[in-house]
Amino acid sequence: MPQTRNQQIINRLTKSIVLIGMMGSGKTTLGRALATALELDFKDTDKIIEEKAGRPTAEIFTEYGEEKFRKAEMNTIADLLDSRKIQVIATGGGAILNEQTRQRIKTHSLSIWLNADIDTLYNRVSKNQTRPLLQTDDPKQTLQDLMEARIQFYEQAHLHFKLDHGSMNAALGDLLEQLAGFLAE
Ligand code: S3P
Secondary structure (H helix, E strand, O other): OOOOHHHHHHHHOOOEEEEEEOOOOOOHHHHHHHHHHHHOOEHHHHHHHHHHHHHOOHHHHHHHHHHHHHHHHHHHHHHHOOOOOOOEOOOOOHHHOOOHHHHHHHEEEHHHHEOOOHOOOHHHHHOOOOOOOOOOOOOHHHHHHHHHHHHHHOOOOOOOEEEOEEEEHHHHHHHHHHHHHHHHH
């Protein structure tokens, strides 16, 4: 019997999948769905950091500063990748700012950049006020500025996945298809 596409992906996957991309690109939602489809564990680095600190990201930023958050982010990603367990990992949008993290992701994972346009990102992030970096007078412009500064790092991902305006299910199907093609090469 021919193997199903998802089974083929599972058989060929030798490293964790790490999702990178801007706030609002759907790393958590799509990541969780991807993990379910591939019967892998799902990890969200923001959530791990928040659980360890016992407080939400916004409070970590105000009480300890962004630098402390970035350090916790780097250590969390290092622990997950060092474990060598194959899983799906959603990272915070700024994780790739850290050079060691970038290096680790490059070497020890299959990274996927979830790329969405600014309007889509802004529509998603404006639904809640939890992102400390967007507490500015013009959050859409801030988002644009962050994207411009970070795109050089997102582009380093092994796989680029462009999100269109379709449903989550359609996006998951397209992503699995792209992933299967990438692993078959
Ligand atoms: C950040 C993105 C957030 C969170 C923190 C900083 C960023 O995660 O890590 O607020 O620098 O882009 P999401 O990308 O999951 O929103």
